[in-house]
Amino acid sequence: MRKNSIWALALLLGLIFSNMKEKNKKDEWISLFDGKSLKGWKVGENAATFKVEKGMIVVEGPRAHLFYQGPVLNHTFTDFEFKAQVMTTPGSNSGIYFHTDYQEDGWPSKGYEVQVNNTHTDWRKTGSLYAIQDVKEIPAKDNEWFTEHIIVKGKKVTIKVNDKTLVEYTEPDSVSRSTTNARKISSGTFALQGHDPKSKVYYKEIMVKPLSQ
Numbered sequence: 001m002r003k004n005s006i007w008a009l010a011l012l013l014g015l016i017f018s019n020m021k022e023k024n025k026k027d028e029w030i031s032l033f034d035g036k037s038l039k040g041w042k043v044g045e046n047a048a049t050f051k052v053e054k055g056m057i058v059v060e061g062p063r064a065h066l067f068y069q070g071p072v073l074n075h076t077f078t079d080f081e082f083k084a085q086v087m088t089t090p091g092s093n094s095g096i097y098f099h100t101d102y103q104e105d106g107w108p109s110k111g112y113e114v115q116v117n118n119t120h121t122d123w124r125k126t127g128s129l130y131a132i133q134d135v136k137e138i139p140a141k142d143n144e145w146f147t148e149h150i151i152v153k154g155k156k157v158t159i160k161v162n163d164k165t166l167v168e169y170t171e172p173d174s175v176s177r178s179t180t181n182a183r184k185i186s187s188g189t190f191a192l193q194g195h196d197p198k199s200k201v202y203y204k205e206i207m208v209k210p211l212s213q
Helices: 002-026
Strands: 041-043 050-053 056-060 064-068 079-088 094-100 112-116 146-153 156-161 164-170 189-194 200-212
Touching: 056 189, 079 094, 094 146, 112 146
Parallel strands: none
Antiparallel strands: 041 064, 050 056, 056 200, 064 189, 079 146, 079 200, 094 112, 094 189, 146 156, 156 164
C-alpha cells in the first residue's frame, strides 16, 4: 500500500511539473528574427528594400513587404503578443501588419496595419491601427529606439509604444470589409512594410508570444 502511495505521489508530481513546463513554454517570447539573416522571412517585389546589418533589419527602398514565413506555429497566429524594437529616421514611414498572408506585390490586402511613422507627412502616427483607430500625436522620436507592442486577444487589439497604451480597439461582430480591404480579425502572419524610397526604418528584437491557438 505504501509503495502504491509513493508511485501515485510521483505520478502527481510529474503531472504538475509537466503542466508547469507547458505553461512556462506558452508564456515565453519566441524570436522571429535571428539577427543575422532574413531566414524565415519572404519578400516579393523589390526584395532589395530589406537587408540585415549589425543585428538589424534595415528597410530602405521602393515599396515592398517582408512576410514572416518561418516555422513558429507554421506562421499562422491568432491570439498573440508581438513586440519589436523600432527606429525611424526623419520623414520615414513603415508599418507592421498582422493577420496577413504573403502576396507577391502591392499593399497587403489582408490583415491590419500598425503604423510606424513619427515625422512623415501622413498624419496617422506611430501606434495607429491604420485607418481604423488612428493616433495623431507623435509618441516617439526619430533616431531613437522605441518598443512597438501589439496584443490581439479575441476581437480586441491593444497597441502600446514604450509601454504606453495608445489604442484599444474591439472589432464589432457585424464588421464588414470589402474584398479589396480585408481588414478583419482572423489569423495569419506578420509583415514589415517598406513604404517608399525616401523612408529608412530599422527593426530588431522581433518577438512573438502566442496566447492561444
